[in-house]
Amino acid sequence: MQHSRSRERSPLLVLGVGGAGCRAARALIQSGFSGADVALADTSVPAHVPPLLGSETPILLQRAEPDEGSRDPPVASSGCREALQTTFARRTTVLILAGLGGRTANQFSPLAAQLAREGDALTAAVVTLPFSLMEGSLRTGSASAALSRLAAHCHSTIVIHHDSLLPSPGHALPHAALAVADDYQRVVAEAVSDLSEGRARLLSERVTGRELLENAGLGSALVRECIGESFVASVTSVLASVAEAPLMKPGGVLILLVRGAETPELDELERYRALLELRFSGERAILGWTPASGRSEQRSITAMMFPGRGPRA
Structure with missing residues (x-):
């Protein structure tokens, strides 16, 4: 076989x-x-x-x-x-x-x-x-x-x-x-x-990417946006799509993962954190990134939402 x-x-x-x-x-x-x-x-x-x-x-x-x-x-x-x-x-x-x-x-x-x-x-x-x-x-x-x-x-x-x-x-x-x-x-x-596999680094979080996935449950891929000439415009486009999604339940997590990120872009992305958490009723917006590599690659932002399982016990 x-x-x-x-x-x-x-x-x-x-x-x-x-x-x-x-x-x-x-x-x-x-x-x-x-x-x-x-x-x-x-x-x-x-x-x-x-x-x-x-x-x-x-x-x-x-x-x-x-x-x-x-x-x-x-x-x-x-x-x-x-x-x-x-x-x-x-x-x-x-x-x-x-x-x-x-x-x-x-x-x-x-x-x-x-x-x-x-x-x-x-x-x-x-x-x-x-x-x-x-x-x-x-x-x-x-x-x-x-x-x-x-x-x-x-x-x-x-x-x-x-x-x-x-x-x-x-x-x-x-x-x-x-x-x-x-x-x-x-x-x-x-x-x-x-x-x-730990290739993605998470900003301002004590949990690892693997730990997130081990407890994530069922979620949706909301959007994938290629990063064009303007990083801010790309982020804005992603957030506009995310804003149309239904609100998450308590315990939900939104993950934004930037592939091929540069340090100034990460600083820019961190500024959106408070806005995202306000939008999602105080739940976690986790910002992750993989550093830019030496080889040519398509840089992108992927948004994934895990709505959560309802009210916390």
């Missing part, structure tokens, strides 16, 4: 599940992302894996059919379980990428999260949900059910809603939004991996 080459494994594994998840995983590597192993899991995988995709041989998944009359998800074969468990061995963090709604992602994303969590890995997922009007209630309903099963096994699950990427509600041309979603998923995955 799956065999890793003999080599030292990275503690971080990025696993693409299903067609959309595998596409996002490939895009992640092609962007120059490093510091993690990448694996693809799908029902149809190429016999030859380009060296670009790193060290992990693809996992060939075999979909099971549900029992007639049963509402429970089908049980995966022992071979699929063993392949995933082998891939997860000796990982401290597993990041799952998937587009929920399809049968493969719906069935195997929750299973992958369960097995990674049972292996004591910090388990996070970045997933997309279908277009509600264009893909129909059956697909969106199955995606919601799969999300519930997935989130139950993940320390943190970040959702990208396809509907939010459309130019207007009910827009009839989703192709551009799908392309944006692929890029969006890649960038949010980079942000999550930076937080989990």
Whole structure:
């Protein structure tokens, strides 16, 4: 089913599940992302894996059919379980990428999260949900059910809603939004991996990025803005999008993560902290950053919101 080459494994594994998840995983590597192993899991995988995709041989998944009359998800074969468990061995963090709604992602994303969590890995997922009007209630309903099963096994699950990427509600041309979603998923995955592996530094917080993700729960990727010539204009654009989001419950956290940040920009970003916390009823606005590297990279700001679980005990 799956065999890793003999080599030292990275503690971080990025696993693409299903067609959309595998596409996002490939895009992640092609962007120059490093510091993690990448694996693809799908029902149809190429016999030859380009060296670009790193060290992990693809996992060939075999979909099971549900029992007639049963509402429970089908049980995966022992071979699929063993392949995933082998891939997860000796990982401290597993990041799952998937587009929920399809049968493969719906069935195997929750299973992958369960097995990674049972292996004591910090388990996070970045997933997309279908277009509600264009893909129909059956697909969106199955995606919601799969999300519930997935989130139950993940320390943190970040959702990208396809509907939010459309130019207007009910827009009839989703192709551009799908392309944006692929890029969006890649960038949010980079942000999550930076937080989990300690590459992202947090300003004015005593908690680490990993500790945040271990207790985050279910959240949403609100916006990703490329930093243009004006850093202030880019920040303002992000905050305008964040301001349209519903208020968080007590215990909620808003994370703004700047990739490729310069020191003067961090000073500028810190000034927005009090305004953000006022907007979100005194809850935490956490400002994180990864320093600018020597190589060429697309600098961006990613906003992620974890609404919280309601009133504090």
